[in-house]
Amino acid sequence: MTADTAYSSAQPVALSVDGLLKTFGRKTAVDNLHLDVPEGSFYGIVGPNGAGKTTTLQMCTGMLLPSAGHVSLFGQDVWENLDEARAVMGVMPQADEIFDRLTGRQLLIYVGLLHGMKREESRRRADDLMAAFGLADAGKKIVADYSTGMKKKICLAVAMIHSPRILFLDEPFEAVDPVSSANLRDILKEYVAGGGTVVISSHVMALVEKMCSHVAIIAEGTVRAAGTLEEVSAGEELEDRFFELVGGRQETAHFDWLQGGEQE
Numbered sequence: 001m002t003a004d005t006a007y008s009s010a011q012p013v014a015l016s017v018d019g020l021l022k023t024f025g026r027k028t029a030v031d032n033l034h035l036d037v038p039e040g041s042f043y044g045i046v047g048p049n050g051a052g053k054t055t056t057l058q059m060c061t062g063m064l065l066p067s068a069g070h071v072s073l074f075g076q077d078v079w080e081n082l083d084e085a086r087a088v089m090g091v092m093p094q095a096d097e098i099f100d101r102l103t104g105r106q107l108l109i110y111v112g113l114l115h116g117m118k119r120e121e122s123r124r125r126a127d128d129l130m131a132a133f134g135l136a137d138a139g140k141k142i143v144a145d146y147s148t149g150m151k152k153k154i155c156l157a158v159a160m161i162h163s164p165r166i167l168f169l170d171e172p173f174e175a176v177d178p179v180s181s182a183n184l185r186d187i188l189k190e191y192v193a194g195g196g197t198v199v200i201s202s203h204v205m206a207l208v209e210k211m212c213s214h215v216a217i218i219a220e221g222t223v224r225a226a227g228t229l230e231e232v233s234a235g236e237e238l239e240d241r242f243f244e245l246v247g248g249r250q251e252t253a254h255f256d257w258l259q260g261g262e263q264e
């Protein structure tokens, strides 16, 4: 599916976020946030540092209890049906949350078994994923010895092994080289073309513009704009709309002590 695919408002909703709130002491990280993610969409969530993207994704995936509000996945409340919700979602773990003393292949097989898959099927999918992510040559290396980008890839494979209906990916392309990034994008596009839904957070506007069908711009815990890429961009570059809606561009700082070149 491409970013210019036509979407109708009657499209079933995969993820619905309603009045989501999260406070940490006196800090409101997510502030009455609403979001509808259509089924089969490639949905990008963008926002400045500290906007509340990670906190929102953690509440959507059953990892962080909301202070108020509701999250539903395919019509079922996530927090009232955690086991069912977890079975249909794929969540990309952080590199420090996986068992890194296992090889990549062992890790994937282990995660498959945890999802209740048969060992043979787990092995088959682990091999498919290792090949698709360009990790087949590293099959015998333990994950602790992977590069940062390789760890990112194995984390994405972990999220996919049980064939979820929706994928939640927090900054999936951070530290991934351009070739691997293009390969990851292809894998995700194919997943969406097959009916899957992807929700990613990213700071890279060009990537979001290239691959997402929908986007939400969030700042200070609220949605500033959401809809199809075309609706949100409103005829401009997404980055320009982002600056308009979020603000924060500053005059170029000038430090009299910061000078390249020869010093006296």
Ligand SMILES: Nc1ncnc2c1ncn2[C@@H]1O[C@H](COP(=O)(O)OP(=O)(O)OP(=O)(O)O)[C@@H](O)[C@H]1O
Pocket: 024, 027, 028, 029, 047, 048, 049, 050, 051, 052, 053, 054, 055, 056
């Ligand atoms: N456990 C916590 N305790 C206190 N404050 C927190 C906690 N987690 C997040 N916050 C605060 O909530 C706000 C939103 O953080 P969050 O990590 O969701 O933002 P983000 O949009 O993902 O940022 P980034 O783009 O920098 O990753 C920030 O001000 C952050 O400091």
